[in-house]
Amino acid sequence: MLGFIKKDLAMVKSNFKLLGILVVVYTLMGLFGEMDISFILPFMSVMLMISTFSYDNYNKWESYSATLPNGRKNSVRAKYIATIIMTFIFAIITLLLSFLISYINTKTIPYEQTLISMLGNIFGTLLVLTFMYPIIYKFGLEKARIGIFLIIFGLVIIGGFLSSYLDLSFIGKTLNFLGKYIVLIIIIITILMVYLSYKISIKIYSKKEF
C-alpha cells in the first residue's frame, strides 16, 4: 500500500511551489495583516489532493490500479491516508508559523488558542474530505464539484433561515457546557467521520466496473 501513497504524494509534488508561495503569503499576512487565514494551508492541501482525482481520471489510473495487487482497496485507502498526511503536515507548518508570527508581533506565544484553532482547521479540512471523497468515487469529480457547491449553498440558506427565525443561543450554551471536553469531542467526531467516509468509499469502489 505504501506504493500507492507514494504515487499520490508524488502527484502533488509538482504543486509544492504553490504551497511554498502560500507559506510566504501566510507569513506576511500574519505579520502585517489583520485577517486570520490559518485555515488556508491545510485547506489547500486537501484541494490539491482532490485535484489528483482529475489526473487519475484523465489517464484511467482507476482501471489500471485495479489490476495491481490489492489495487482496488489500496488505491482508496492511499487517497485517504495521503490526504490526512498532507493535512497534518500543513497544519503543523501553519502552527509553527503562527507561533513565530505571534512571537514577533507580541513577544508571547498563545499556545492553547493556536492549538485549538489548528484543530478546528484540521476538522474543517477533513470534513471536506469526508463529504467529497465518497461523492467523487460514486459520481466522478465533475459531478462531485457541482454536488459540493449545492451542499454548501443549501447549508448557507438553511443556516440563514434557521438563524433568522429560531433562537440558536442553545448552541452557544451547549458549547460552554461542554467546555474542556470540546477538544476531545471534536477529535473523536473527526476520526469517526473519516472512518465512516472511508468505509463508504471502499464499498462504492469495490462494486465499480472499469
Added chain:
Amino acid sequence: MEIIISNSSNIPIYEQIKEQIKSKIISEELPEGEMLPSIRSLAKDLRCSVITTKNAYEELEKEGFVKTIPAKGIYVAKINLALAKEEAYHKLENILTTAITQAKMNDISKKDIIDIINILYEEVL
C-alpha cells in the same frame, strides 16, 4: 548456422526450417553430436512462433536426424548418410517422374526437358 525463411513461400515455415537443418546434416555441415539451438531461442532468433520450431524439431527427430536429451538439449543424431542420400535421390525421382509424365502428355521431347533442366539448374539458387 544459417537458416533462411521465406514468409511468402507456400511451404510452411516449420518445413522450411526442417529441410534446411536436414540438408546441413546430410552435407555434414552439422556433424554428428553437434548441439542445436533450443526450441525457444531458435524461435526468437528466427522471429517465428515456438510451435513452429517445435514442429520442425519433432519431425527431424521422427526422421532420425536429431535426438533430444532431456534437460540437456537437442543434438545431431548419428545418421546413415548413405541412406539419407538414397532418400534424397528417391524424392528427386518422384518429382522428375511427375515432370516427365506432364511433358509426355504435352508432347515435349526428352531433349527439351534436358534443356529446361539445364537452364533451371543455373537459375535456381
Added chain:
Amino acid sequence: MENILEIKNLTKKYPNFTLQNISFTLPKGMIMGFIGENGAGKTTTIKAILNIINSYSGEIKIFNLSHREHAKLLQEDIGVVLDDAFFPEILTPNDINNSMKGIFKNWDTKMFYNYLQEFSLLPNKQIKTFSKGMRKKLEIATALSHHPKLLILDEPTSGLDPVARAEVIEIFQSFIENVDCSILLSSHITADLEHVADYITFINEGKIILSKTTNELLNEYGIVKCTEKEFQNIAPEDYIKYKKNKYEYEILVSDKKAFKAKYNIKVIDKITLDDLMVLMIKGEE
C-alpha cells in the same frame, strides 16, 4: 501440456453488447494472439480475466487457481498493458519505480531502469512529454519489471512504428524463453501475430469463432478463387464462408489439401490473418 489460463463459458451482458460463452485455453510457454474487430469483445474479455469488471458468469482459472478467490496472489504474477489506462501522466518513470517498489513484492528496480535505457526513456521526465510510442514502451517496461509469469496485453503494439514494433516483439519472445511464462496479446496488427503467436483466438460479435494454432490456420486454411459455375459444384460442407466479388468467388476452406484432392480448381491461395478476418466477418455461409 499444462495450461496457464483457462476460460470456460464466460458470459457478460451489457445493454447493447453481450459476451457469449467465451471459452479458450492458453498453454504454458506460448504466445496467444487475440484478434477481432474493434468492439468485438477483446477488451471486455481481457478485463474479465483481470477481474476488473464484475457480474459475469463463467469460470476463469489462472495457474489453475480461480482468479476471483486468489485475486491478490495472481495479480502479483500478471503483467498488464491496458489499451489506454496507466499511471497519471504528470508522474515520471522515477515516480513509477518508487511506487511499484511498494506495490509488487518482486519489483525489480534494476530491470526497470535497464528497460528505460534500452527504450531511451528519460527517468526524470513527466510521462506527458513522451510520444505515444514512448508511452507504450514505458507501459511494457512496467509490465515486465516485476517478473510476471503471464503477460496480458491489450493492443501493446498500437502507436509503435515498425522498428519499435520489432523491438517489442523481440522482448516478448525473450520473455517466453522461460518455459513457465505465457503471453495473451490482443492486436489488430495481424502481421505481428502471424510470425510469433503460437495460437490465434478470433472473437467476433462477442463470440469465439476459432481458437487454433497459428500453423494450423496458416498452413491448412486456404482461399479458393473460382468462377460462379465452379462454385456451384462445391458442396456446402467443404467450405466455411464465401464472398462473391465482382470477377470471382472467394471461398474460405479449412483444409486446402483435401479440397485440392476433391475439386479441380486451380487457384488456392495461402491465407493471411487479415484475409481470414475479412472472410469470417464479411463472408456468407
